[in-house]
Amino acid sequence: xxxxxxxxxxxxxxxxxxxxxxxxxxxxxxxxxxxxxxxxxxxxxxxxxxxxxxxxxxxxxxxxxxxxxxxxxxxxxxxxxxxxxxxxxxxxxxxxxxxxxxxxxxxxxxxxxxxxxxxxxxxxxxxxxxxxxxxxxxxxxxxxxxxxxxxxxxxxxxxxxxxxxxxxxxxxxxxxxxxxxxxxxxxxxxxxxxxxxxxxxxxxxxxxxxxxxxxxxxxxxxxxxxxxxxxxxxxxxxxxxxxxxxxxxxxxxxxxxxxxxxxxxxxxxxxxxxxxxxxxxxxxxxxxxxxxxxxxxxxxxxxxxxxxxxxxxxxxxxxxxxxxxxxxxxxxxxxxxxxxxxxxxxxxxxxxxxxxxxxxxxxxxxxxx
Amino acid sequence: xxxxxxxxxxxxxxxxxxxxxxxxxxxxxxxxxxxxxxxxxxxxxxxxxxxxxxxxxxxxxxxxxxxxxxxxxxxxxxxxxxxxxxxxxxxxxxxxxxxxxxxxxxxxxxxxxxxxxxxxxxxxxxxxxxxxxxxxxxxxxxxxxxxxxxxxxxxxxxxxxxxxxxxxxxxxxxxxxxxxxxxxxxxxxxxxxxxxxxxxxxxxxxxxxxxxxxxxxxxxxxxxxxxxxxxxxxxxxxxxxxxxxxxxxxxxxxxxxxxxxxxxxxxxxxxxxxxxxxxxxxxxxxxxxxxxxxxxxxxxxxxxxxxxxxxxxxxxxxxxxxxxxxxxxxxxxxxxxxxxxxxxxxxxxxxxxxxxxxxxxxxxxxxxx
Numbered sequence: 001x002x003x004x005x006x007x008x009x010x011x012x013x014x015x016x017x018x019x020x021x022x023x024x025x026x027x028x029x030x031x032x033x034x035x036x037x038x039x040x041x042x043x044x045x046x047x048x049x050x051x052x053x054x055x056x057x058x059x060x061x062x063x064x065x066x067x068x069x070x071x072x073x074x075x076x077x078x079x080x081x082x083x084x085x086x087x088x089x090x091x092x093x094x095x096x097x098x099x100x101x102x103x104x105x106x107x108x109x110x111x112x113x114x115x116x117x118x119x120x121x122x123x124x125x126x127x128x129x130x131x132x133x134x135x136x137x138x139x140x141x142x143x144x145x146x147x148x149x150x151x152x153x154x155x156x157x158x159x160x161x162x163x164x165x166x167x168x169x170x171x172x173x174x175x176x177x178x179x180x181x182x183x184x185x186x187x188x189x190x191x192x193x194x195x196x197x198x199x200x201x202x203x204x205x206x207x208x209x210x211x212x213x214x215x216x217x218x219x220x221x222x223x224x225x226x227x228x229x230x231x232x233x234x235x236x237x238x239x240x241x242x243x244x245x246x247x248x249x250x251x252x253x254x255x256x257x258x259x260x261x262x263x264x265x266x267x268x269x270x271x272x273x274x275x276x277x278x279x280x281x282x283x284x285x286x287x288x289x290x291x292x293x294x295x296x297x298x299x300x301x302x303x304x305x306x307x308x309x310x311x312x313x314x315x316x317x318x319x320x321x322x323x324x325x326x327x328x329x330x331x332x333x334x335x336x337x338x339x340x341x342x343x344x345x346x347x348x349x350x351x352x353x354x355x356x357x358x359x360x361x362x363x364x365x366x367x368x369x
Numbered sequence: 370x371x372x373x374x375x376x377x378x379x380x381x382x383x384x385x386x387x388x389x390x391x392x393x394x395x396x397x398x399x400x401x402x403x404x405x406x407x408x409x410x411x412x413x414x415x416x417x418x419x420x421x422x423x424x425x426x427x428x429x430x431x432x433x434x435x436x437x438x439x440x441x442x443x444x445x446x447x448x449x450x451x452x453x454x455x456x457x458x459x460x461x462x463x464x465x466x467x468x469x470x471x472x473x474x475x476x477x478x479x480x481x482x483x484x485x486x487x488x489x490x491x492x493x494x495x496x497x498x499x500x501x502x503x504x505x506x507x508x509x510x511x512x513x514x515x516x517x518x519x520x521x522x523x524x525x526x527x528x529x530x531x532x533x534x535x536x537x538x539x540x541x542x543x544x545x546x547x548x549x550x551x552x553x554x555x556x557x558x559x560x561x562x563x564x565x566x567x568x569x570x571x572x573x574x575x576x577x578x579x580x581x582x583x584x585x586x587x588x589x590x591x592x593x594x595x596x597x598x599x600x601x602x603x604x605x606x607x608x609x610x611x612x613x614x615x616x617x618x619x620x621x622x623x624x625x626x627x628x629x630x631x632x633x634x635x636x637x638x639x640x641x642x643x644x645x646x647x648x649x650x651x652x653x654x655x656x657x658x659x660x661x662x663x664x665x666x667x668x669x670x671x672x673x674x675x676x677x678x679x680x681x682x683x684x685x686x687x688x689x690x691x692x693x694x695x696x697x698x699x700x701x702x703x704x705x706x707x708x709x710x711x712x713x714x715x716x717x718x719x720x721x722x723x724x725x726x727x728x729x730x731x732x733x734x735x736x737x738x
Contacts (some may be wrong), residue, residue: 111475111483111497126479184542202437 023048031133044086049099103129152230152359158182172210192226192233204339236360237343274316392468413455415658418468421696472498520598521728527551541579561595561602573708605729606712633697643685
């Protein structure tokens with residue numbers, strides 16, 4: 001593992017050199033983890049100006065997730081003061097090493113921290129590293145995809161077990177907690193995001209927070225969950241109907257969302273514009289008159305964060321690449337009645353490799369439970 | 370409830386007026402919630418320059434916690450663009466209303482967002498609101514303390530039920546999940562922070578992340594949990610011994626930490642310096658030779674955030690006030706053997722009112738389970 005991280009940091013150095021940046025200060029936690037394999041709370045990574053990279057972190061408290069797993073050419077520097085800011089200490093190091101300039105993550109640092117870094121940096125000019133590390137994170141290597149595959153498997157298992165249990169009469173909160181327990185049972189670090197369970201009129205809402213409403217006969221039941229495995233987060237969403245026979249409107253709505261989701265999935269290929277995936281997913285829904293209340297995105301990238309680039313939305317720039325994992329997650333919610341959401345995590349692959357790889361394999365048939 | 374929030378905003382206006390600030394832009398989520406009663410993800414609150422305050426928020430996705438409960442003189446403005454930044458839109462409003470200046474939360478805004486606000490604000494000078502809202506939040510009103518009291522009661526109940534169940538052979542992860550389920554069972558919005566369960570050599574570690582280690586006979590078992598109730602977060606930590614009879618070293622270590630925690634609790638009073646509470650709590654531990662590995666704080670404020678001002682640490686400035694809820698949470702961890710932590714949430718009260726009010730009432734006797 002350690003070598004992987006050293007190679008990633010080398011790539012960042014390459015980008016920095018090309019942009020005339022002498023040293024980079026990385027503070028965004030997922031970026032720190034990507035480049036070092038761990039992300040103790042409040043840690044800061046200094047890449048350059050010398051040959052050795054330095055991870056500065058606080059002595060206590062240890063982060064809930066980040067364990068120091070690295071054992072390579074990365075130097076670990078423990079900050080002695082509990083009140084200290086690792087980023088400020090790292091900026092001091094950059095100055096000591098006579099860096100010509102220091103690029104920082106302006107989209108992550110607060111104004112106050114940026115000012116503190118600037119004052120320690122002295123004459124050292126601060127520039128913006130921008131999303132350089134996020135850019136590196138876009139295309140996943142096979143080790144990362146393997147972690148996502150396991151995360152998806154865990155989510156499928158947790159969901160499958162829930163479907164075998166009795167649902168009527170249980171509250172959204174309890175179903176969500178049960179799913180999260182099962183994720184951990186099957187080896188997840190934890191849930192990838194707060195599990196969403198929506199019943200009846202709550203079903204189909206984009207990110208519904210579970211309430212005390214109980215599952216009733218005739219309800220739509222929408223579930224959205226994901227596992228975090230070795231830091232990698234996946235997502236699955238399904239809608240079921242409770243009782244022996246779905247109503248006609250439920251079947252129609254389900255088929256509509258199912259078709260939209262399939263259209264989106266089938267669009268996924270290297271070189272396709274992100275906004276075209278969104279359009280393909282959205283179009284069947286708007287054509288059927290569902291213009292109000294649609295989520296502003298049809299999907300998004302996943303990885304060390306559950307919502308990362310690329311965005312699949314009408315205003316998205318850029319194109320898909322091979323080995324980019326994304327969600328496709330259309331939904332329709334009819335106020336007062338409920339609705340349907342169907343959500344998969346897939347990896348973009350060229351047609352020659354069999355096209356998009358579906359990670360979340362739970363059936364998308366409309367199950368009556 | 371709505372009136373409470375209007376009064377709080379009025380107090381903020383008073384502070385701003387005194388500091389020559391025409392309008393304030395609040396973005397820190399707990400601050401937004403304190404001033405409006407809700408905090409949809411990404412919301413921004415503009416207080417002034419006109420008589421009407423405006424909460425700008427995104428249309429979707431709705432926040433997992435924040436429900437729009439307000440119904441007073443606060444105007445709610447929904448941002449139409451999904452990619453938009455509510456803070457930027459609010460800054461545009463401030464300019465339209467010809468504010469003379471706009472104070473923003475530089476400790477919360479990233480450099481990138483601050484720049485976007487500055488560019489929309491045009492000629493409007495941006496100043497720093499600093500921790501003005503956090504200052505207002507320090508001293509709690511009786512409604513807030515009532516919410517904390519219920520949160521503590523829920524945590525006590527969840528912990529009490531766990532103690533009645535069989536513990537040997539269960540993993541830290543499962544015990545933590547079980548506690549979180551019980552918190553929700555008893556009416557919590559959710560856990561106040563990730564529940565920590567440490568067994569054997571993990572016991573006594575400040576913020577141990579649960580692992581797959583199973584509870585064994587003879588272990589110390591340290592549990593730290595808290596409930597979030599109507600947004601207010603409390604904290605309780607206890608250490609137990611597993612089996613019929615604690616070892617002599619376990620009894621000695623427990624008594625030491627117990628005495629330290631009592632010393633800290635007994636110091637709590639209006640007008641006492643925060644660092645003096647830390648010193649009183651820390652002194653018995655260092656006197657017994659435990660200097661390495663002590664947490665850099667002995668406690669902290671709680672409220673809408675689980676870790677807020679005041680800090681009870683050696684470098685802390687300031688004094689306690691009446692109606693300030695804090696934790697007192699000393700601990701000792703002996704590498705390889707384990708340790709003890711005892712953690713309560715209390716409200717500072719004058720002696721005339723009976724002294725500090727203990728919210729977390731689970732016994733602190735050393736229980737052998």
